[in-house]
Amino acid sequence: MKIAIGNDHAGTEYKLAIVGLLKSMQIDVSNHGTDGTDSVDYPDFIHPVASDVEQEKVDYGIIVCGSGNGASMTANKHPKVRCALCWTKEIVALGRAHNDANVLSLPARFISLPQALEMVKVFLNTDFEGGRHERRVEKIPCS
Template identity: 50%
Template sequence: MKLALGGDHAGYEFKQRLIKKLEELGHEVKDFGPFSDASVDYPDYVHPLSTAVEKGEFELGIVICGSGNGVAITANKHQGIRAALCWNEDLAALARQHNNANVLALPARFLPYDLAEKLAEIFINTDFEGGRHQNRVDKIACS
């Protein structure tokens, strides 16, 4: 699967570790940055990532910052993005099953890395159920 990852300085370490793990699992990953743990503004990385997912260049995205909120809010400014902030396994599965989320937002300061990795795997490997959920998803975008 083609995956896009990005975030901010607080998510940098998780992002680097997650990229390595995802590549080991056979995924094609593009790192949208940042490229160090120096303080940055997450929209500078999340907007290009979201545009690329929106255009279909990547199947899914994962964005990581301290709380997960900033990156999720930024990603969700894009009409074709449904970013879900997840902190447990059920939320990661439901984000895909019921909401057809295409971007996972992770709060690096509030999760152990091993759980973040598990959430990413669940998100990537869970399919949208469609059915009654499709009608609801179709009503999310404003345009």
């Protein structure tokens, strides 16, 4: 499995911990995020993640910014990206199971680091249910 990850300055600590978790799980990581805490513009780091997902260079994307909103909005501008902004494990599970989310957006200023790591695990271990959900996902425009 390969994951693309991106973050702005608000998500650096979380991104570094998530990268450590993914590597401990033997998952290949493509890091598009900043490693610093100086203010940066999140689209510069989120577009490359979304492009990797869109072009199927990776299986999934994980993005982190302060609220998760700007990152999610940016990612969802890309065809084939279904980014879910999540703040609980239950919402993560529904985003994967019902919406076939292929990018997870995390709000670093609103969840704890342990919560974020658990949410990543749920994201990676929840399958899309298909069925009635598949026809709904197919109605999401691709452009």
